[in-house]
Amino acid sequence: MNRYIAPLVLGLSGIAILVWLGTWQIQRLEWKRGILDDIETTIAGDPQPLPRLIDPEAQRYQPVVLNGEIGSDTLAVLVSVKQRGAGWRLVSAFQTEDGRRILLDRGYVPVEQKDLPRYAGTVTVRGNLHWPDDRNSSTPDNDPAKNIWYARDIGPMAEALGTEPLLVITREMSPADKGVTPLPVDTGGIPNDHLQYAITWFSLAAVWLIMTGVWIWRLKTGKES
Known part of the structure; x- marks a missing residue:
């Protein structure tokens, strides 16, 4: 035994x-x-005003509806999208009705459309605040001189476009942003x-x-x- x-x-x-x-x-x-x-409940919640005091942990995914004007300068962030392939996220300056300038992630365009002219003017944007974490140890350095960004680094992007370090990811835009496919925030990447x-x-x-x-x-x- x-x-x-x-x-x-x-x-x-x-x-x-x-x-x-x-x-x-x-x-x-x-x-x-x-x-x-x-997170899903927050993303789909009622729109809130843009915060004056920024708290990324408390305000991440906060929904907003903004009226204002998209600027003509646009930054291009290299991205790969399922079933679409490589392309660019377009990030532009956006000036709200009350004069605040923030970053607006407009969405995706294919690689070959990086330098095409984009709409600049008055729009209504429905989207969400976000502080993306795109960068890791293997991410290359951005090349602002060639307008090639490898991560949505909010601080440097805000400095390049003269905005607050505040990013809104577009969910819907009116009038529609012709040729640009929104990449709204969701939980798919978590x-x-x-x-x-x-x-x-x-x-x-x-x-x-x-x-x-x-x-x-x-x-x-x-x-x-």
């Missing part, structure tokens, strides 16, 4: 740890779903891999259980060398 103690202790301990890890990932899954639901992690841990627990059973069977039948 003593010879079964080691495989049972090792087996049950490993299974318990793996099941606990899987359960923890299920809990994390529910937590992340709650966060994503809150990872939620906890279900896959949970399946992995539970699968490993099942494998561990089988291996433990085989070990004990070999001991019982005398086939353990």
Whole structure:
């Protein structure tokens, strides 16, 4: 009987740890779903005035409706869009009715349309405030001289266009921004891999259980060398 103690202790301990890890990932899954639901609710909420005091954590995704004028200067940010391919996000200065100048992410155009003339004039914009995190350790430096940006770096962009460091992502524009496809904020880019992690841990627990059973069977039948 003593010879079964080691495989049972090792087996049950490993299974318990793996099941606990899987359960923890299920809990994390529910937590992340709650966060994503809150973000979706915020994105689709009632429009709020542009803030005077900026708080990115509290104001991220805040919906706004703005009347004003798009400027003629536009910055081009390299981007890749599913089912469309490489292209450019166009970011322009936008002056509101009360005289504030902010950044406006107008949306996507294909690579070859980067330097085409764009509408500049009076519009109504429905969108959301955002502080994007496009940059990582492998992101190249921007090249403002060639109007090639690799990330929406709000500070440098605001300096280049003479605006406040405040960015609105267009959801709808009236009149429509001809040739530009809006890329509104959503939760699609926020990872939620906890279900896959949970399946992995539970699968490993099942494998561990089988291996433990085989070990004990070999001991019982005398086939353990």
